[in-house]
Amino acid sequence: MDTKLTGIPETMLIPLWARAAETGGAAPLVRDEKAVEMLSRIDYDFSKFRSARFSQLGVAVRTMLLDRAVRTFLDEHPGACVINLGAGLDTRHARIGGANVLWYELDLPEALDVRRRFFAENGRYRFLAKSVFDISWFDDVDTEGRETLLIAEGLFMYFEERELKPLFARIAERFSGGRMLVEVQGPGIVGKSRRHDSLSRLHNAPEFKWGTSDSRDLTRWSPSIELAEEWRFFDHRLDRAGMLGLLMRLPFMRKKYEPRIVLLRFK
Numbered sequence: 001m002d003t004k005l006t007g008i009p010e011t012m013l014i015p016l017w018a019r020a021a022e023t024g025g026a027a028p029l030v031r032d033e034k035a036v037e038m039l040s041r042i043d044y045d046f047s048k049f050r051s052a053r054f055s056q057l058g059v060a061v062r063t064m065l066l067d068r069a070v071r072t073f074l075d076e077h078p079g080a081c082v083i084n085l086g087a088g089l090d091t092r093h094a095r096i097g098g099a100n101v102l103w104y105e106l107d108l109p110e111a112l113d114v115r116r117r118f119f120a121e122n123g124r125y126r127f128l129a130k131s132v133f134d135i136s137w138f139d140d141v142d143t144e145g146r147e148t149l150l151i152a153e154g155l156f157m158y159f160e161e162r163e164l165k166p167l168f169a170r171i172a173e174r175f176s177g178g179r180m181l182v183e184v185q186g187p188g189i190v191g192k193s194r195r196h197d198s199l200s201r202l203h204n205a206p207e208f209k210w211g212t213s214d215s216r217d218l219t220r221w222s223p224s225i226e227l228a229e230e231w232r233f234f235d236h237r238l239d240r241a242g243m244l245g246l247l248m249r250l251p252f253m254r255k256k257y258e259p260r261i262v263l264l265r266f267k
Contacts, residue, residue, distance in 0.1 A: 012088030018059035055198035077147040086155035148178035188256035
């Protein structure tokens with residue numbers, strides 16, 4: 001399958017590659033056989049990412065952390081509604097979605113065009129071809145009175161805080177009582193995509209525009225947002241990252257660069 005993606009949509013190929021590579025490794029943090037299959041069917045030069053060891057580990061860790069958090073939520077709420085923002089080629093629904101879960105995949109039309117080659121919609125699995133900032137998608141979601149979980153993985157670091165603040169406030173209002181899992185990057189990445197070990201290999205790499213060392217910053221964007229929990233990437237398998245892994249153990253480096261998975265609760 002030929003794919004002609006650039007900018008932010010092209011970035012969805014990196015985590016696909018990373019999960020497939022993790023699946024084929026020794027003692028993988030996650031196993032994603034669907035990613036392996038998809039990778040074999042996409043006409044793209046994935047070999048450019050082979051030396052991106054830190055990115056590959058980062059995707060494996062974030063997938064593991066998000067999978068755990070989503071499973072916990074679904075164990076507590078078996079018939080929940082999940083809304084995956086900036087879904088890309090994520091395979092979480094196929095791996096842990098569950099028969100009773102109502103699941104939405106939201107992304108730009110060109111990204112969903114690729115997704116449709118591998119996944120088919122049905123009554124409980126639906127696609128929304130819109131930007132996350134086009135909040136008309138609020139009207140396209142019917143949670144059917146279910147407990148709601150939103151997921152934002154590998155998404156918000158590409159946008160400025162001035163864009164994110166009003167979006168988060170509106171999401172918190174629309175999905176009152178719900179929760180959201182958000183990947184949050186450290187502030188040291190801002191403006192540094194050209195030095196990134198995988199993004200720098202893209203034809204037209206988007207820039208990192210937002211990051212924070214304090215997850216509580218998100219609660220200041222709306223009185224309806226509460227910080228429930230967070231899980232830090234650098235607590236997991238830095239031994240696989242070589243010299244860079246040693247550097248990232250230093251407190252000031254963690255504060256500047258460490259990504260987290262943050263669980264928000266909407267009052």
